[in-house]
Amino acid sequence: MDTNQYLEIFIDETKEHIQTLNDQLLIIENEPENKDCINEIFRAAHSLKGMAGTMGYKRMQRLTHDMENIFSEIRNDKMKVTASLVDVLFQSLDAIEGYLANIMESTDEGTDDNEPIIQELNKIMKEGLGGSAEDSSSPKPAEKSVCAVSSDGKFVEKYSQIKIDDSEASVFEEAKNKGMNIFGITVYVQETCILKAARAFLVFKALEEFGEIMNSTPSPQDIEDEKFNYDFSLFLITTESLDKIMESIKSVSEIETALAESYDEILAKKQTEPKEEKTIKEETQETTVSKTNDTAAVKAAENKPTAVQNNKPAAKSAAKVGNRTVRVDIEKLDSLMNQVSELIIAKNSLVSISQTANESGVAINGLHDQIEYLERITTNLHESVMKVRMVPIESVVNKFPRMIRDLQKKLGKEMNLYMTGEDTELDRSVIDEIGDPLMHLLRNSADHGLEANDVRAQRGKPEAGSIYLDAYQDGNNVVIEVRDDGNGIDVDAVKNKAIERGTITPEQGATMSDKDIIDLLFLPSFSTAKKISDVSGRGVGLDVVKSKIEALGGDVEVKSTLGEGSRWIVRLPLTLAIIQALMVEVGTEKYAISLGSIVTIEDIPIEDIKHVESREVIHLRGLVIPIIRMKQVLDIEENEDDESMVVVIVKKGDKQVGLVVDNLIGQQEIVIKSLGKYITNNKIISGATILGDGEVALIVDVNTLI
């Protein structure tokens, strides 16, 4: 038995609790009297404490314990929530996140005690309680949960009922002769405990350090499988004293109590009170387990706890019906996705075979219908798998309000964050990567974008700046916009800075468009912040943002109006593995264009091509659209122009471009494959796909052409 099997659950649940704490603390900062909120925080802190204790993370346990203590006092109206308390609590949260990060990396919580935070918490608690509370600067984490050996009848010394056969008795005798101590121990786990098997495991682990465990009841296997009620009993052969052992059992949290006695005393009791014991047995059905050798009785006793225990999970699952979800390892989903991909490739080759059969005049009855049916199923299957992999971006953006709150304090600017579209969904693999780039953009807006409060007032803007984060779906893309009503990008300042740094020459600067200059911001080590702060201005950031987003197959653009604010538009692909595409022919080669970016397909007479600034454009329904000859882009020899040409109009945001191709083949569902690392990254080609006839076709990345 190993705590590792609980580690993943622990990490997931800890993350959830941290998020709850974060959300609730933000609320309580504005509504210090909110009772629901206080209760919610108390519960989250309590659960965190319990979980950390179960897993043996003492430092994390201690910190959460202190947080829980404070909220327990607040709950009882003994003290009030203050701004300074919220600050410290946020620090504590960060510390817990730090522990979690360490645990995720090395399964160890690290060695940082976070003593200053704990002291601060206790100071606030002391002040809050008017100094009346006793000093609890270093409370024993377990002292609350473990009470002294109780004798109130609720806890039965079940160790005295463990069956001891002759061979075991002789082992005990032998050990006794060697001068070792033998103790019978019964441990009660708290009934509120969630991972009792893990608790029991920790007790076992602690005891094994002292000596040998014998006759555990229920058996260690049953305990591991959680097949026990809230107690278990065992014998321990050890050289240590009983006090030390009890101490170590009680250091495991959520242990209600532990009872123990030496083997000699148990024997003595057994001899003196056999009759009494029998009477007890007859009188109360509770203590069925006795020292009698009747195995049936023991069995019955073992069955009983299981039955009781079964009630609880049943009640639990009933309560959880509202939340019908399962956690699935992302690797399993990946492998499912791969299999669906292969299915689609196989289906495509069937389609291709049936077409050739048709063309050559061999009509097989019903084949075509069946293939169409298969096609529908695979498409639906693919969609379902994709949906399973989709996660709302909420899980990424919900940490931003907290970040803005901290930035507000750090930068001394007032600002508000407004978010919409948190339920927009993205592929899990994208979600995992998008957090950092968005964070950079928000920080950038908070630091560079928004003016200081007094400047804003002078300019007639509301003093508190606004930052917006809007997410929405747009065709095959998900767009996330980070917007602020700050100063916007000062193009001249950027230009001067670039010239000063030697990034561009003054001559270049004179001919560059505003957009080109703004794009300079995405170059590595370019920062226009006049002051270097630890929020931004170290010149890392925007280039990282850009490269990260491009690595995900997306892109980022900026729109800015000086004095009014800027808009950063991040565009991400909705799916990564399978897309609907238009297959086209260029020369003799086949290429795929993602259907999501196609607006229309036009047949344009050759004389309709006009030249503007030495670029070829067409006039289409009131729009002037530049055209790109795919043959030039793809290094294919050009032949004589026909009288008309096929132009595929594609879009990126509100920009449109016409791609000139030779032939249209048709729409097809394609599986995106990487070209592998041996081919130098070619921006125009985003990947390849395998067609029905086994041939490889390349996928054109429209975004790089616009």
Added chain:
Amino acid sequence: MGTSLAKSTMSEIDLEYVVVKIGTEQYGINIKYVDNITRLQKITRVPKVQPYMQGVMNLRGEVVAVMSLRKKMNLPADEFTNSTRIIILKLNSQDEVGVLVDEVKEVVNLDENEIEKVFYDVKDEKSSYISGIGKHNGELISLLDISAVISDKEKDIIS
């Protein structure tokens, strides 16, 4: 081959080479890098990549890059014949790459004393891809340094 593999020790496997013909010369490719050998099939050209990259092909549902050793070693362009083969190399468990060869001749076992080390000659570009010369039945086999062949030294020059 299964039985011979089972009998031979690791060091002997290390010295097993697939002998291929490129142009007029014979080259040896250490068998531990060879994933499989396929007949020539449709290779899709990829625009704007390294000049020696022939393109990509479909290898059992995966897209694999194919490179031309002739182009890499500045030999005359490939002639595709019935005996042209693509050798799929696998350096680590994940990435595969194919190389075009004119012909696959045989698999030979070379003793250590049949291999002569060669040293890098700056004037001869080809020699940077050769790790040694093997002598077998009176013929000479240039043993390819696979990691050098696959790596992308020209990358900087191109970009």
